[in-house]
Amino acid sequence: MKFFLLQYEVAFRIATITLNRPDKRNALNGAMVAELRQAFAAAAADEDVKVIVLKGNGEAFCAGADLDYLQQLQQNTYEENLADSKELMQLFKEIYQLDKVVIAQVEGHAVAGGCGLVTVCDLSYVVPEAMLGYTEVKIGFVPALVAVFLVRKIGEGRARELLLTGRLVTAEKAARDGLITAVVPAAEITAHVAKVATSLCNEASGNSLKVTKKLIGTVLDLPMKNGLEHAAELNAATRGHEDCKRGIAAFLNKEKLVW
Structure with a gap:
């Protein structure tokens, strides 16, 4: 299977899916969402894969929706926007319900839809420098899909704070709120995630x-x-x-x- 916006590899029963649009801060568009769905489906179907790691190339984990993509959405009909929204809905749902453990390795900012990806992963390890949040209300949009998962994950009160203010928060605060699993120094995060993934493969x-x-x-x-x-x-x-x-x-x- 050939990917253009992602990198996909399997080694030692761990599938690594890497967002690979560093020049666009790994921003999401329709093609990226489609490739992510294909990659997760491939990992789910592969009997040699037990754990999946999701990460990003470049300075950002994922900056949310691509600007060109957002402009295109303005021209869409309601029906077209609904179909497009359901593609992202399916991606979030598939990660959340996947039979295999999904770990987010977050080495840069995770914003809006990018933070949504982190939210639906089972475990998430984030560098101290990363900022996370759902900024949709600041551009007249709504964090609709992620809200369904975020309320379940961290409770209504903390979810209201994040979703209504649209503020970016530090990795430390995200950890305190239960949004992420732990903060790990940048020099150690690759080894730490590999250790966790290997432990799940060998010990569970x-x-x-x-x-x-x-x-x-x-x-x-x-x-x-x-x-x-x-x-x-x-x-x-x-x-x-x-x-x-x-x-x-x-x-x-x-x-x-x-x-």
Whole structure:
């Protein structure tokens, strides 16, 4: 599969998807969104891939929507804009619901739609110099799609602060608010993300990661009674899975298991 706006590689069961429009600060347009969907679909379908890392080339992780793209949207009909919006919706949804763990490696600013990408990743590690935020209200737009995921992730109060003010915040504040996982120095971030991804590959069952991620994404939509029933069913089903049998046998026999 050939990409023009991304770089895609697989090594040691880790797929790395790199936004590659550094001259445009990795800004999003229709073509970039389409390629991202294709890349994540390829990683999802590849049995040799267990973890996915999303990063960007250049000074910015992703600066949001491309300026030329924004100008084009002004000429679109409502129907055309709705179809275009649904493409980005599908990308966010696919990353959020993907069976495999997705890690954002953020080495520059993540703004608007770029911060949306960070929001839907499972784990995110960010350099101290990066600023993050949703600036849509400052240009008369609305952070509609990301709001659905952000409220779930950090709660209504903190989401209101970020989405209504449109302010960019430091990586440290983003970490305190629960928007990102941790702040990591620039000199260490590549090695740190590789260590986390490798640990997930070698120390965690692929089935357990998939089921746990699905449970986290599902349980918030259910009343507590239904959520607990669903959890009990997953618990019972997982006990019969081959991964669980291997894991328990290794634990009882004091054997180190490499997944």
